[in-house]
Amino acid sequence: MYQYKYPHPAMTADCVVFGFDGKQLHVLLIERGLEPYKGSWALPGGFMKIDETVEQCALRELKEETGVEDIYLEQFHVFSAVGRDPRERVVTVAFLALVRKSDFRLIAGDDAAGASWFELGKLPPLAFDHHDIIDMARKRLPELMRTKPIGFKLLDEKFSMNELQRLYEAVNGTTYDRRNFARKMSSTGLLRDEGVSPVAAHNRFPNLYSFDEKAYKAESEGHFAPENPFNV
């Protein structure tokens, strides 16, 4: 038993892990193996240990429950509504990640009866306020992808211009003109040309690209990019 002079909340980390299949955004969920909400789907996550940071907690829980590891996680919001967990006062730090679905085969861990991908828009009923958490993560995505070149984390190492466009269209909920899209993407100077694909798409062998991390690092050292509408 641990005693405190004042009541303390429990602290958890929850992860919204996004994947992409060329058409739709997906979210990684686990089936809860324990009460409360046993049998319901939920975000991977769990209680913070007293000697770890929330970041360490998020990575640990994600690995334990789904097998997914070595990924880029980013805090995006704290959910602290008073009644959000029926057991006790629980404050959660929500994280957001983008991964290549093909990089992982999912396992079911400790507290999770199973882990699997769900299409956004076809989510099952979720435990706690996890629907709200996913909603907010989804809203942050466009902004995040405008700011940092993290969209590439959702695609294979090498990708066609069409695949990249599909991703941006899915995230931003629009369509782009194919030629203008390619022109603008190329003009960033961050796409390394990987030559022609060995596998045909429809009729041609499309050119492939990869994200040029070095070029990005070199460039972002230098300057801040201006932007609209208050970028001046």
Add this chain to the structure above:
Amino acid sequence: MYQYKYPHPAMTADCVVFGFDGKQLHVLLIERGLEPYKGSWALPGGFMKIDETVEQCALRELKEETGVEDIYLEQFHVFSAVGRDPRERVVTVAFLALVRKSDFRLIAGDDAAGASWFELGKLPPLAFDHHDIIDMARKRLPELMRTKPIGFKLLDEKFSMNELQRLYEAVNGTTYDRRNFARKMSSTGLLRDEGVSPVAAHNRFPNLYSFDEKAYKAESEGHFAPENPFNV
């Protein structure tokens, strides 16, 4: 005494409140009246009550310690390093706010021996990891001001184009061409023309503007603005 089966962290909220004096960005700090770090300067903030959200906590503590209230607060990061508080394990949710300095006269509250503004870059030694917190808030500012029209919260209701430009220059750490700046700001359609100022600046009576909240709301209902470099 409150007992738990597992150790729980204490939870706090800390506020980085920015002000602007026409030249420099300022931060609102309090002088701690209690141990630890008694006598040191620190961010306004404090322990979350068990029946309030972190947002409510941030607003309450800010009001108690400085008298500042009714302002826009936004979560920006959770700081959870294990040793960041000498008393016990404390996880803090950091908030960021922009206010008109002239709107408030500071009071010294409960746990605070005093509250006052400090120029960024001339900060005193701070308690805990509050320097890191301010650093991160400062880094978020440009991005935040590009995304939302919150810069206006730092200026008086009516402001000259020059004042607005100074603000953007201070936040982004650059200079802009006066005419191009005005052209672009005006083109947003979010500045209401408030006519000529009754007080002279140097030689002329500059035109004044105010932020047109209605125009902004009406516009942002409609569409997402595209941006660089991954805005496509």
Add this chain to the structure above:
DNA sequence: ATTTTGATGTGTCAAAATGACGCACTAATT
């Protein structure tokens, strides 16, 4: 008293970025 500094108003022009769009080809699907 004189000089310097800073804020203001007013427009132009070349370069760059953007958005819209047409045509031809063919593998895979229907």
Add this chain to the structure above:
DNA sequence: AATTAGTGCGTCATTTTGACACATCAAAAT
């Protein structure tokens, strides 16, 4: 046999951006 989807290639008008000059005069500095 017809349709669909992905690919390659490029143009053109419009919009946006960035750079820049001159005149004025109050306030501040010397």
